Amino acid sequence: MELWTNGAGLSLTVVLPLVGAVIVGLTPRASESLQKVVALLTSLATLAVTVGAALVFEYGQGAGFQLGTDRPWIPGIDATYAVGIDGISLPMLALSAFITVLAIIYSWNHWDEPKNPKAFLLLILVLAAGMNGTFIALDLVLFFIFFEIVLLPMYFMIGIWGDKTPRSVPIFGITMETRLYAALKFFVFTLFGSAFMLLGFLALYFNADPQTFSIPGLIAQAPALGALPFAGWIFAGLALGFAVKVPMWPFHTWLPDAHTAAPTVGSVLLAAILLKLGSYGFIRIAIPVLPEQAKEFAPAIAVLAVIGIIYGSLACLAQTDMKRLIAFSSVGHMGFVMLGIATMTEIGINAAIIGMVAHGVITGLLFFLAGSMHHRYHTREMARLGGNLALMPKMGWILSFTAMASLGLPGLAGFWGEFMALLGAYNPLPGLDAGLFRGAMVTGAIGTVLTAGYLLWMLQKVNLGEPKAEWAGHEFHDVDRYEMTAWLPLLAFTVLLGVYPKLVFGATVPAVEALVQTAFGG
């Protein structure tokens, strides 16, 4: 079918949300149902395209880019409109399209102040276009544009629909609304990283011969690029840009603030997809284009990753705000993803990808839950919650289940990413310091204990025990239909990925194999 051979199909994953955004923008502000229907249909259509792509995708040839195109775009700088997917981007694209639909379903009757569904849905759709675009882009300029586009909608989501309570910035004596502080920090921090990433992109472009922004083109020139005297600096620039997005310790401090301040759907999309743009960037660009430098930096990445695991988990133990706890948990979980990547092995990178998907599904659901509970209790203070399982049994059990999944329970999605990252770390790429990586493995494994600790502790505080006196006489509405519709698919995938990880590995294994082979030889 031509749809799939000329790149049109993949382009639809970007175009459809944008068209949807325009239509939503053109509707009168009052016709909220129309806006919701348009947004839902658009996102469903995008998901359908993604599913179509997954169906025509040839898994046997997971190594090469498929279903794409490469057309002239900005001749002056040799930027091309190059898109395509391989086994690595396919799961990420699917995750992105999937979570977007659920976010819109959930939004149906959950609006944070100041409501305004029109603007909010429009932002979700723009965000979706940016996220999908990042996963299909095969040209650095295109990649950069999509990568940056997502910042704006998220900035506005946090800044407008976010938490209005005042927050004081320690030491500097400034007090401002949490949402403003968080939005600004998120935006500027990420932009700061992106600047270095862009520098890296430009350095790659100018030093390539012939000059190109094409990712496959640059990968083909990897040996020459890797021989550049300042190749290490280029890698550092790329890594910094991606590391802020992941976020890796110590560039993570925007995350707890952004997550906590963001409206529910914002947190979900941020955790489920946006963080993955960073780790995806490592796998897609930084490692294959500059493999030797990646190898040099691998020990540093591994060390920062395990620091993130331990640090994030310990920070979780100190939190009193449920949503902030879940936010900090991402630092730890993404630490496992980065540990997998740092091993530079097939097993480690596969672990990273399934870890990314699993984190998207599980932490996405956790943020949905945190949002819905906040919606009902009007507080996120764990000390005030308690006995949720008695007040809202369905909500409570789903929270318990998801927390179990988040702590990496075998049989559920979160297990494979953690377990295989540790497996990869035991035997990293030949040439890497095995002793250091084994130390990282042990530290990471200890991190799983701390992870179990803070999640069980959260469950005990929030779910178990007798309900607090202040809720006596309150009628709580247990999980409603929209919530259930949005959450059931996530619950199903949590189990499915745990029992049958081939859902992801089926796509990733050949692609990762080719990536590691090309980058590091046989």
Added chain:
Amino acid sequence: MSRFAPLLFRLAEETGEHGDEVHHAVEAGVTSGWAVENVWIMLLLPFVAAFLIVLFGRFDEKWGHRLAVTTTVYMFLHGSWIWYLNITQGVLYEKSIVIAEIGSNWVLEWGWVVDGLSSMMYFVVGTVSMLVFFYAVGYMKGEIRYAGFFAAFSLFAGAMLVLVAAPNLAQLIVGWELVGVASYLLIGHYWEDKTNSSAGMKAFFTNKVADVGLIIGSIMLATAVGSFRISDILTAAEEHAHDLEAVAVVGAILLFFGAMGKSAQFPLHVWLPDAMAGPTPVSALMHAATMVTAGVYLLGRMFPLFEGLAGVEARQWVMWIGAATLLLTGLIALVQRDIKKVLAYSTLSQLGYMVTALGAGAYTAGLFHLFTHAFFKALLFLGAGSAIHAVHSNDMHDMGGLRKFMPRTYATFLVASLALAGIIPLAGYWSKDEILVGINAAEGLPASEFVLWVATVGAFITAFYMTRTVALTFFGQYKGHGHPHEAPAIMTWPLMILGVFSVGVGWVNIPGVYTGFTDWLAVRAHAIVEHHVEGANWIEATEWGVALPGLVAGVLGITIGVIVFGRDEGTQAERDRFRIPVLYPLLENQYYIDDFYLWLVGLIKGPLARAIDWTNSYVIDAVVNGVGVLMAGLGRIVYGGVDQRGIDFAFTAFAGAAGGSGGLLRRLQTGRVQQYAGAFVIGAVLLVIGFTLFR
């Protein structure tokens, strides 16, 4: 979780098409047959049951026991059938279904193993589960979350079988942690009370600590061999594969560390006594008969590694830890007032025996004790539950004289106590005797003579605390409230059936007379080397030099127990007269190990976590905020020199287009646009620098 069920079935068909490595059966003069080839039904049914109970339980709570009990009856039948096949012909079968292949050499699989060891476990898990589930129908009647209880109970049964059936370490870990979750759910069944939910957490958390060892050990061994398959690892161990040889000892010790969690070995034993917060059927099935034996099972499964390549260097630790557990926890049992706690510490002590035996190289003896203990300890717990049910208290100081009110409970409890005390010819005698003989025959293990003494003294302690328990509970005058009465038939029948087992199951392995159990258990792909002529594994005849002291220790324990606790007094506290200075407070506080752990956890959760949080806000974030403040200032300066209107206009235009709610957005910008613009400008400056630098 129950969605395992239909999926695994379909997978079997799908992967069949690939044709490679799907079917992997070892022929060993053995029949396979329907029961052996279809173990998956037994593995999946409990998960299906759990799922259906969750689904239908809210309409009618009775679905809880209907589905759960039916499932366990099936498990009993299927498990017994396999065990029967193994007894009559010996079965050896392994099947693995590929779920993912990663990289060049990693394969993830689900599957099942049928051999002597797993057959025994299928039988034990099936039988004890069925009896306990029946009992639970009576015990849990009218309790809160009745259906949910049976759902979690079924989940446990399924997870336990997944663990037992595992042909590879990855699946073993899956089953291993799932039983942990079931345990967490059931210990915290009455989660309204914080004590219970904390006990559940403690169990989960302690096991998670141990699991670090299991996971790292598995990774080390599997990496050395290039496969998670237990059979591959054991083959490599037999062949003394070079890569495996390098990590065998450390890997084996790490696996054992994992086993120390599930099988509650000293000093990771602390969770098990607290786990008694769960309903008594849970304590009987999971925290006595089956789940806690998972660690012993793991040692048995990996025994050729421990026996061969890892050898004495690894096994000496197993033996010492086991010996420490059996003695130290047995002593604590002496001072417990809660009847379930007595039994919990007793379970710890008996697990210590099993582990000691495997450490000493006595494969059959250790697993034989697992086998016999499962029956009489389940019976003891169910009997205790029956008593608790009658007097509405766990405290033995509220009991006394129950013999008259509950004759069936009394008779069966007495039989099980004697079996546990190791009195000939009851079940516990034969297995404990074999363990003593096994330790005696241990070769090359440092301090094995001392361990033999410890185990013999342990037999005395066992008999002593059980006598105390029986005396305080069933003899003398009743000191509690109300009028206790015998439990209903659905609870007493399981007691009586288990009573028969407690008498007779030991007879399947009588040295020199009939050693069927030894032969049944010997059916496995990787043989256990018989390294003693008249040694631990294949005992030819009773060694009276070792057996007699063990028996005498038991009789002595009972005799002294009767002397100390036999006399009735006005209050139970006066009867409970075991008070040795220094030792007593030490035992009462469990050697202060719990306090130490609490302090440690408090340290991590309190000061350490707070320090990290503080660092986050006042160090790392201070840098970030400082840069932000600096940039904002810088931005303001640059902003002055830039066309304000231009940027402002572009921004407002974008904002208007994006939101259609300009008012809001404009409010947001107010005061922020400087920083925003500043950020952009700095970005642009950096770009220009970049262009010029790399041009």
